[in-house]
Amino acid sequence: MQKRNSRIALHLAASTAALVWAAPALAQEEDQSDTIVITGQATTYTNTQVSEPMLDQQTPITSPLALIDNLPGVNVQEGDTFGFDDWSTAISVRGFQTNLDTQEIGMTVDGLPNGGSNYGGGSKANRYIDTANIGGIAVSQGTADIGSLSNEALGGTIDFMTDDPTFDRRIRFSGSAGEFDALRFYARYDTGDLGGIRAWVSASHQEATDHVNGSAENERDHFAAKIIADAGAVTLTGYASYDDTHEDNYDQLFTLEDFEQHPDYDGLTAEWTGIPYIDQVYRKGWSTLRENFFSYLMADAEIGSGVTLHAAGYYHHNKGRGDWVPPYIVNVTDDGAGNPESEIIGNGTVNGGAPLGRIYFIDGNGVALTPIDGCVSSITFPYGGAGPEYDPACYAAGAIGAQSYRNTEYKKDRLGVTADFAWAADFGAAMNTLRGGIWYEDAERKELRDWHQIIDTRVGYEFENPAYWVQYSREYPQSTFKWWIEDTVEFGPVTVSGGIKQFHNDVERFDVFGESPTVELNTNSDVLLSGGIQFEPIPELNIFAGYAENYKALGDEILERLDADLADLEPETSENWEAGMRFNNGLIQASATYFNTSFDNRIIFLAANTDAGPDYLIGTNGTYFNAGGIDSEGFELLANAEVVEGLTLYASYTYIDATFNGTGDAQVDAAVGIIPGNKVTGIPENMFVLSADYRDEIFRVGISGKYTDERPVNVANTFITPDFFTADAYIGVTGEAISDSLKAVDLSLVVNNVFDEDYLGGISGGGAWIGAPRTVVFTATVDF
Template identity: 50%
Template sequence: MAPALAAEASEESMESITVVGKSVSYANNQTSDEMMKQQTSMTSVLAAIDNLPGVLINEGDTFGADDWSTSISIRGFQVDLSQQQIGMTVDGIANGNSNYGGGAKANRYIDTENLARVDVSQGTADIASRSHEALGGTLDFVTLMPGVDERLVVSATLAEFDGRKFFARYETGEIAKDTFAWFSVSNQESSDWMDQTAENVRDHFAAKVISTIGDVNLTAYASYDDTHEDNYQRIYGLSQFEQNSNWDQLTSEWTGIPYQDQAYRRGWSTLRENFFTYLKADFTVGEVAFSTNVYYHNNEGRGDWVPPYLVNVTDDGEGVGHSEVVSGNTVYGGDILGQIFFVDRAGVQLSPIDGCVSSISFPYGGAGAEYDPGCHEQGAIPVGSYRTTNYEKSRIGINGDFIWDARIADMDNTLRGGFWYEDYTRDETRSWQKIIDSATSYRFDETPYWVQYDREFPVETTMFYLEDQLDLGFAKAHFGIKQFFVDVSKNDRFNAINDQGVSSDSDLLFSAGFVAPLPVTGLEMFAGFAQNYASIKDAVLERDDSDLSLVKPETADNFDLGLRFSSRDVSASLTYYATKFDDRINFVSNETVTGIDFLESAAGGYINDGGIESTGFEASLSYQLSENFSVYGSYTSNDSEYTDAEYLGNGVIGAAEQMGVVSIDWVRGNHYAGLSTKYVGERWMNQANTAAVEAYTVSDFYLGTSIDDLGSSVESIEINLTINNLFDESYLGTVATNAAWIGAPRTVALNLKAAF
């Protein structure tokens, strides 16, 4: 069975996959080969789905080399710094939340060149999907299957902004009876597109094995990803963008003035290591097909900032040097006594000159006299901190599914069900390290002078589902039920009085739908309804002053109604959808235009903030014009509005009302090219709808050729040129409350790939 499985997988990865998805009761689409070609091999796997109807992906640069600025929007649901409302899986396995602080999106698990396809369910989604973030659909990123033949694929990419990537994948062929595998390795580097000062580095290792033992098909996958990203920063308000559309207010040079150096780009960093592995078994017992897997995931890393002061956490007495200035002293927890900005050579805190008015005007509109070296006597020594939030998460889980095909009263009936169990613990600490010499660099003492907190978040998830599908002849109808049981806790290792926990169980969730063929050959109608749910995340428990009685799980009702058509040269879909999203959990940020509350001393936390209602249409069309030319188009009309009393009827932040894509692709022999253009309509920047991000249009171009039959040692050589944002459109990408990240400029990349 394994040789057939490998051959089938190899063919699947090579053929053009239609964007019109499976014949099911909900809207779904798949990426195509052409969509993959529009992106460079350095690009994040998230970018591959941007042309599908209803989907908007924004990243800080073309390569997706910054999780901080990344967002996904589908039908008014968002994944960004503060919201996780769209489910994400890897080969059908839960990704472990998509949040910045301890979560991981699919780009942490998969190298772009190992991606077979992405299955996108925009709304109701499949009942078996493993996620407790899937309020508005799911994204399943499917890895490439091993091929039958032994081969080596090597690839080198050179791009603008110091971009380069080296990739190699060895496909073993049959290494043992009915056993096939591949192993890959890659190294990637780039800088930021604004000043070319960022140091973005990514190392990725992965392997996949398939085998048949008796009547059991086994699949195993493992990946390790080590990433260092220097972030892009949001700009606040439209005036900053109008003033300079190529600068995010982070600096490239160290000034020696701590207040200004809090905006130093290399001090805004995300470091993550992710190891993920699973083992899957598929087998049949009698008339029942079973599929089960176990998986393990470990995530660790940190997020960095550069506060322009030391925190005074030790009462050293009057007129003596502060112990925070001396290396080797660490305080765990405790109270904040104040901030230290300048000291003398003995480490004694200095006060600014009476009546001095600061001349510092950047960033955040300027600073007070305590931050300004010009307001201190000559010889004052600036001091500052390097603050790291340190994350570690370990997940272990098991999934089980069954499918039983039978007949009821001469009608085909399929009963399927399954479960998902996951246990994880996320650790989070925050450390403050003294910058060794704030006058000269951001290098810091590796021994912290203060560990602000140390806490762990155990989370246990159990999900069950059951669905029955009956073929009535004129239609296939299904009905399903699903329920989650989620327990979330916090254990404070410094102060047990802050321990807390919450049960985040769902109600019984119902889904139903049908698919009915129509009299026109290849045309079918579908309709689906599902109650979706997102659990309370452990991040809600982070703040010690969180009142969990004010927070409950998010819920959403999703309805799809549509038509789907498929023929030899044409495939098309049209979907009307309506969603009602209740009990939206919203984070009240502690970062504003006036600066960052590094100590989190201001009020901030998570609350249920009303809800959202969305209605709209999604359409897609693929048409093979001739032997050489094909065209693809998608259109989205979306109306997402808040339902809470204060902003009732106002448009949702970051949700585009109109989106459209047109792609033309050309193939002649071994040569190919394509041009794709996407329009994104106006998006609101605030709930009051008093400021909006302008519409934008970006185009991506690719051109390539392959040379085959080069002899016994070389199977093929491919050369690919990719130009993203071809016409260098200036625009705003990810949108947050009263803020947005600047979109990536034109980026050119050249890739050379060889197979042996």
């Protein structure tokens, strides 16, 4: 630990010295976020946006997802403070969730679809945007806008907006260093206004290890550019980003007793032992590697009086893999008893086929060995211990452990277009606005799983290429078409809106090896209704109520289980009601919202990851069910006030009563583990946030605290996480406080989880990940 702290101190000193030395006497420009209003826009549905203090409470290394955690109704949990593990990320909004095995919340980037948030081939917003390039984040907790572009928005949407180029030329450098070997370097160049064209280009590199035993090697490189061109009546906006990430994962805990006994340990190891059963939990063998390229071109135009058009085309390419180190070699070729195993000596790759068995230990010639009769294993870790076939002590001297490096490789390409219009007309007594649009996306996801032999388990986890077995290889072409139309009428202080939308989704499975038939799912939603009313008795007060029917298409993950019976499977749907009020007089912002949601046809799959350890061979077994649904009801309160000049106080409170509904068939409920009336896993009943922030021209400081109520981890509600309270604090200063010649320098220190609270964070698949401990990060930024 002393060595690590010394390294951090060295980087802090070097970064600070370099940036301060380079700073010219230029004033730092205001961020785009200065104008963001927490209570959001006056609409018939709830919407809130992050504020500048919320951005200050997180570091530039932090994932963009963490920035919304203090908004009402929202709970974000990631494996560590920096979000360096997509596997453990869990987001909930009211009674809906996006996590490892559930995707129910829509996510967009500058209003364009992210292509799904699932682990296998999906991408959350942190893959598209650098935190330093965030221009704002808008959360629609419930009914959301009718034109929102997502196939997953059962319970609202989150729109991550990129920062616009500045009007003045600027060069920005930033360096961050912190605990857990955290480092980040960022540079951005803004061209300024070049006769109606503005642009920026940025690059960043960041890295960190894990907070458990410091064995992870996490790295992320991100490059992005944005351009805005004003050409009279048409404005063009282009954006492109490339993200390359390597993350070593955290593991879940499956009992409260494990957490209480070891609140800082997730069960993954830092050292390679040479015993395959133990080394299956070697952290560097649990990895997520992803590359994402995302780009779009938008056009906004005004034609004639009151008519505006918006169109966009986008492209997304994703590729990567998820790694595991199963404690055996899969026997896929019958070599006969006593002969060297083909999987060991390397006789080529077997494509497809069923496993014949498992190879645990071999002799020096590659011949499979069997354990000594009557031997009892002494291995007790992990997963409660192992049988004699896994224990080297149950074999004759010279036995060599056999182990695999298993990759699941993902590729996905999406090409889409969207177009919409708005026509506003004044009819004297009323102002009428007609809006409508279409969205089409063509995508193809490819997935294969291959198994490589670890060359020498006595030495490390380096593996052979090519693979000895490609378990499967499949392609999933899919398309989405959505149309929508809405009419809004304003009668003085009253605004009424109503609209309809519909989705058409096609998804197909093609087996490259021809081992399973081609399957196609064509699903159309009903014509979905939405609408609402607003009333503004005074300019500062907005009273609203809204209703929306939402829908989630059957995704390609449904087709991954070859034996699943899809004949009676229906898409998930939800009905969202909400009503509330907003108040904003400039100094005080406040809102109160009541919501009631019915989520039907909920699709579940029995989890492959249990307290007995992962099922590494899963991929063809199991099935999906429409297992009833969820009822969610509650309210959200928010208040934000500037009590004296520069001092802002913020508070939010959320109450959620989310319970499971049964299928109506007790046997089906029992088969899928649903107990009607039980609390929904991962959803806290109560959350509240308190925050105090002070800012003047050269100095800023703040602290916020969030209480999260206990949450069920499993559907039986027998594993409940304890409630917890975490706090974040920051202090920042511009160089002007030191010297007038340093106006362009900004220094900040952020401390997350100030009181080093032990808690359980993300929840998925019947398990929970431990929360991140106290984390300190220092950042120095300089503008030229």
